[in-house]
Amino acid sequence: MKKLQFIILFCLFAGIVSAQNNYILYSFKGNVSVVDNKVETKAKVGTPINSSATIKVQNGAAVTLICNEAAMFTFSKAGTYPLSKFGDSCTVKNGSVSANYVKYVWAQMTKSSGAPGSNRKAYMNTVGAVSRSINNIWVDPRLDTVNYSKGEFPLSWKSYSTAKEFDFKLFTHDNISTPIYTTTVTKHKIPINSFASKMKPGNSYYWVVSVKGEENEEIKVLNYVSKEDFNKVEAKLLNQGASFEAKAEQSYRLGFLLEDAHFLSEAYQHYNTAATLDPNNVLYRSTLMSFRKDYELK
Amino acid sequence: MSNQEHVPEVKEKKKFHRHITKYLYERDTIFASIWVFLFIVILGSIPLNLGVLNPIKLGLKDFDFNDMSYSKLGKASTTPIDSNIVIINIGQADREGIAMLIEKTASYNPKVMGLDVMFSGPRNQETDNFLQYTIDQNENLVLAAKYMVDTTDKLVAAGNYFLHEKNRFGYVNFPNDDKETVRNYFPFKSDDHDKKLILPSFTSSLLKLYDSTSYKKLEKKVNKQLIINYTRNYTQNTKQYWVFNGDDLLMDQVDSSRIKGKIALLAYVNTNPNDIEDKKFSPMNEKYAGKSTPDMNGIVVHANIISMALEKNYVKKVPLWLNLLIAVVICWLHMSFFIHYYLESHIWFHLAAKIAQVASALFFVWLGIYLYDSYRLKVDLKYSLIVIIMAVDVIYFYEAWAVWMHKKFKYDTLFKPHHH
Numbered sequence: 082m083k084k085l086q087f088i089i090l091f092c093l094f095a096g097i098v099s100a101q102n103n104y105i106l107y108s109f110k111g112n113v114s115v116v117d118n119k120v121e122t123k124a125k126v127g128t129p130i131n132s133s134a135t136i137k138v139q140n141g142a143a144v145t146l147i148c149n150e151a152a153m154f155t156f157s158k159a160g161t162y163p164l165s166k167f168g169d170s171c172t173v174k175n176g177s178v179s180a181n182y183v184k185y186v187w188a189q190m191t192k193s194s195g196a197p198g199s200n201r202k203a204y205m206n207t208v209g210a211v212s213r214s215i216n217n218i219w220v221d222p223r224l225d226t227v228n229y230s231k232g233e234f235p236l237s238w239k240s241y242s243t244a245k246e247f248d249f250k251l252f253t254h255d256n257i258s259t260p261i262y263t264t265t266v267t268k269h270k271i272p273i274n275s276f277a278s279k280m281k282p283g284n285s286y287y288w289v290v291s292v293k294g295e296e297n298e299e300i301k302v303l304n305y306v307s308k309e310d311f312n313k314v315e316a317k318l319l320n321q322g323a324s325f326e327a328k329a330e331q332s333y334r335l336g337f338l339l340e341d342a343h344f345l346s347e348a349y350q351h352y353n354t355a356a357t358l359d360p361n362n363v364l365y366r367s368t369l370m371s372f373r374k375d376y377e378l379k
Numbered sequence: 380m381s382n383q384e385h386v387p388e389v390k391e392k393k394k395f396h397r398h399i400t401k402y403l404y405e406r407d408t409i410f411a412s413i414w415v416f417l418f419i420v421i422l423g424s425i426p427l428n429l430g431v432l433n434p435i436k437l438g439l440k441d442f443d444f445n446d447m448s449y450s451k452l453g454k455a456s457t458t459p460i461d462s463n464i465v466i467i468n469i470g471q472a473d474r475e476g477i478a479m480l481i482e483k484t485a486s487y488n489p490k491v492m493g494l495d496v497m498f499s500g501p502r503n504q505e506t507d508n509f510l511q512y513t514i515d516q517n518e519n520l521v522l523a524a525k526y527m528v529d530t531t532d533k534l535v536a537a538g539n540y541f542l543h544e545k546n547r548f549g550y551v552n553f554p555n556d557d558k559e560t561v562r563n564y565f566p567f568k569s570d571d572h573d574k575k576l577i578l579p580s581f582t583s584s585l586l587k588l589y590d591s592t593s594y595k596k597l598e599k600k601v602n603k604q605l606i607i608n609y610t611r612n613y614t615q616n617t618k619q620y621w622v623f624n625g626d627d628l629l630m631d632q633v634d635s636s637r638i639k640g641k642i643a644l645l646a647y648v649n650t651n652p653n654d655i656e657d658k659k660f661s662p663m664n665e666k667y668a669g670k671s672t673p674d675m676n677g678i679v680v681h682a683n684i685i686s687m688a689l690e691k692n693y694v695k696k697v698p699l700w701l702n703l704l705i706a707v708v709i710c711w712l713h714m715s716f717f718i719h720y721y722l723e724s725h726i727w728f729h730l731a732a733k734i735a736q737v738a739s740a741l742f743f744v745w746l747g748i749y750l751y752d753s754y755r756l757k758v759d760l761k762y763s764l765i766v767i768i769m770a771v772d773v774i775y776f777y778e779a780w781a782v783w784m785h786k787k788f789k790y791d792t793l794f795k796p797h798h799h
Contacts, residue, residue, distance in 0.1 A: 107618060108624075125632055127633055150459035178748060179748075
């Protein structure tokens with residue numbers, strides 16, 4: 082009987098041990114360290130890490146781990162992360178190809194093309210021109226041309242380098258050699274209202290952003306539209322609505338049409354109004370969240 | 380369940396069974412099926428390219444249903460990292476930087492190194508000498524070249540300034556057009572005139588030094604195109620190969636055990652979808668049909684070939700005769716089913732035929748994907764799908780032909796004049 086108990090206990094112990102997750106440090110940038118058995122060591126790519134270890138991520142650093150050779154997750158914010166709490170990140174969805182085929186075919190067959198207003202991303206295809214240069218900065222093509230009249234709205238970008246500072250330059254449309262405004266920013270965005278005083282309503286401007294000290298030839302357009310001209314555009318769009326339109330519906334429609342017309346700051350205000358007036362409407366809420374994410378409005 | 384309850388079910392089964400088998404052995408079914416294939420041969424023999432204005436044909440020129448299994452069905456999404464291979468990202472390093480990276484990688488004692496970089500000509504004398512010296516010092520380094528024929532029609536490996544007779548090399552070019560998906564490769568190429576003149580591919584040269592067993596399996600495949608079994612990817616969201624940044628390596632921020640005794644591939648790698656330098660179209664492209672951008676770094680294609688050879692999971696291609704035989708059987712069964720409806724329930728013929736066509740198309744696409752995924756068996760069901768589509772139209776032609784033959788030569792047929 083004792084032997085049987087021992088075997089059962091042994092099997093249970095072996096099961097627990099084998100169920101532990103195996104982590105490997107896949108990549109990191111910045112200051113990252115691993116604390117294992119109270120010993121802190123500097124992170125090294127490719128090192129196996131015990132599931133009882135803790136990862137320390139300093140400001141500006143990020144680390145990517147692989148769990149059980151399949152699941153991958155990243156810590157990109159500063160903090161201390163005990164791996165024992167991230168066991169659920171090791172789960173990998175693994176449906177069979179046949180089952181996924183049935184799901185995919187069914188989803189495609191039953192997929193509705195939907196109204197444009199219910200899927201702004203599919204409809205907003207009037208993005209900017211092609212660009213051919215390769216550099217460390219990527220600006221969403223939807224920001225290729227921005228019409229702006231009022232409000233707080235950022236021009237944003239992504240960087241493929243680890244640079245922490247970026248040069249932002251603003252030019253008039255007739256002189257792209259001497260900037261009228263230059264600044265260095267540490268974030269991946271700059272609010273338009275922070276330099277709106279340098280522009281005159283009714284004029285077009287060019288802007289360019291680059292990693293500090295580098296050059297970027299990708300020039301984007303910013304049209305500073307006068308309030309009167311914008312009011313005319315807005316009034317025209319307003320009149321296109323149905324007579325029985327509710328206030329929230331109207332705001333959503335205006336937001337959608339203004340976004341399509343590249344009045345992004347103004348569109349944001351209307352999306353916001355729609356979501357505030359009808360907070361239970363999933364479409365308004367999800368569109369606002371998606372818009373915020375797309376244009377770095379956090 | 381009692382026998383009485385069982386009777387209607389059995390009857391139903393028999394009824395469905397009869398829909399297909401009732402006319403299976405009739406002369407009309409067999410001859411109509413033959414006409415389907417005759418039509419395919421006749422249409423295919425027209426010496427005009429009628430597909431030139433056909434957007435569907437042009438759009439699907441490089442299309443393979445199996446590609447769908449990567450982008451939409453999750454195939455290979457959970458394949459673990461291949462720890463036999465590490466990729467060192469050379470980034471924008473110049474020749475001096477590349478030489479330093481080779482030296483540094485060599486200090487980690489990999490079993491074999493591959494440098495997937497083409498050097499077009501001389502640059503700075505000093506750095507060129509340094510790089511040449513570094514290359515010559517590392518006997519386990521395989522250089523990249525391109526196979527081509529010279530002015531005397533001789534097969535040569537060229538395109539790399541640092542390649543000399545004593546260096547190991549392998550060609551990195553693929554047999555397809557740059558705008559097409561890379562599906563196949565030649566492990567070895569031989570000269571058209573001198574069969575003893577054989578050039579190895581980049582991956583074959585690496586395998587020769589790394590794993591002689593895997594290499595021996597490949598050795599006889601001269602001038603034979605192998606289908607690449609893509610099992611791993613390296614993108615912004617998927618990391619199924621170890622990729623180390625050259626800077627991290629130079630700063631000793633890499634665990635040496637990951638490189639020691641492994642295959643170290645030095646190449647340019649990037650996950651930026653807008654940077655298509657040295658990127659190829661692969662079956663793993665998220666957009667499997669229509670216009671898209673190259674998605675896979677060239678070195679990841681080579682890494683997939685190496686993984687395939689080491690894991691011995693080659694893709695087997697079903698021969699043409701078997702694909703045609705499958706198409707014949709499928710055509711025969713469908714024709715029997717269609718003729719049944721055509722003669723006995725003509726009012727439902729088109730509805731039943733369209734439903735059968737859609738259901739069969741979905742089934743055979745699944746079958747192709749399933750065989751590829753589970754048994755690495757590539758069946759070309761293109762002919763089967765074509766015969767299913769053509770069978771319905773051919774019945775109308777066959778009816779007219781059979782009636783005419785009946786009048787002229789007393790041809791025995793089930794079709795009557797002015798049947799509908």
